[in-house]
Amino acid sequence: MRADVDVLVIGAGQAGLAVSHELTAEGVEHVVLEGESVGSAWASRWDSFTLVTPNRFIRMPGGEYRGPDASGFLPRDAVVAHLRRYADSFGAPVEEDRPVTALRPGRDGGFEAETPLGGILARRVVVATGAYQHEYRPAWARELARRVPVLGSSEYRSPADVPGEGRGAVLVAGGGQSAVQLTDELYAAGRDVVLAAGSAPAIPRRIGGRDTVEWLEAIGFYEQVIEAQPSPTVRFASNPLVTGAQGGHDLNLRTLADEGVHLCGRVLGVDGDRVVVADDLAASVAKGDAGYRLAWQAAATASAEWDLPAPPPLPPESPPPAAVEPPHLDRIAAVLVACGYRPDYGWIEVDGLVDEQGFPLQEGGRSLRAPGLWFVGVPWMTCRKSPLLMGVGEDATAIARELAAA
Structure with missing residues (x-):
């Protein structure tokens, strides 16, 4: 099949950036599409928001917290700034303000992603759109x-x-x-x-x-x-x-x-x-x-x-x-x-993609319904810490290694 990119990563929060870091380390060609800006889900929180886990538990690969207040709790804007520095540190190939409005299997293999700026063909896709997508x-x-x-x-x-x-x-x-x-x-x-x-x-x-x-x-x-x-x-x-x-x-x-x-x-x-x-x-x-x-x-x-x-x-x-x-x-x-909040994957056009609670049917992040489709940052994907700043990096590393080996 013709593909514009080998791996398309959707979302530039901690999950998508961690995957991008590890794909970069593995030498895998990829692009990250973000509907708004890096860390925008954090930026949307209330003004006085802070992390609930201490800063030392920010453990994304290559993006660990190294500041002077490991026992403190980063406020909202500092979390966003940390993610921005992380993306810049390895030149993450992020395209901001480019939401993916639909994703479907390609006619000749791979996947077709629709965006307001045109479609993208990808051999593989990693969906990193957050733990939950809409407020209940x-x-x-x-x-x-x-x-x-x-x-x-x-x-x-x-x-x-x-x-x-x-x-x-x-x-x-x-x-x-x-x-x-x-x-x-x-x-x-x-x-x-x-x-x-x-x-x-x-x-x-x-x-x-x-x-x-x-x-x-x-x-x-x-x-x-x-x-x-x-x-x-x-x-x-x-x-x-x-x-x-x-x-x-x-x-x-x-x-x-x-x-x-x-x-x-x-x-x-x-x-x-x-x-x-x-x-x-x-x-x-x-x-x-x-x-x-x-x-x-x-x-x-x-x-x-x-x-x-x-x-x-x-x-x-x-x-x-x-x-x-x-x-x-x-x-x-x-x-x-x-x-x-509740999950929302209705924009992914794959039959039987999710279970009765709306979460992707997956094993270790690999979709059980669409070969070549992966997820990261999903609650309880591999364990309790999968969507958290302390744990998402471990899942991202494992997924990047599998993509590199394929």
């Missing part, structure tokens, strides 16, 4: 939007973006890291906030002077594979609640309640002028507590193996915070929806 909004969010302003977490940049200051409460709906971090920021800015909390584990920021991410890595937490999990729905589970903001600290449902944030159960729907919520706040707090205890046990296990002093005793648990009644619609100034 439940049906009740659309119903609420007819009555009050509704923003998604992807639209939020700062408290100034949330309308209705002084005219009522902000209802934040969601259970993951974004939901608790945005709730914390809005409350600190003086807004009246009610968090309709979902369920997620919590972890301490530090135990015995070490970041909990270090303890979890020591016991193999990030090497866990999806086959060992109770259900593949773990791919939609929230990451543990904690924050890297202001130097990093505990942030979970209990700490928010201690600050004065009002909490209620997750949103179920709307009934007249009422927001209907589940009676599940206590269960969500218990889920957070369970994660907190497991992290503490991880520190105890690892410290014993390393012959280090045992961590201090786990602080005793206090009673869970009481749930409040959600405000009536006429007392809600705005709703901020932070209910997570």
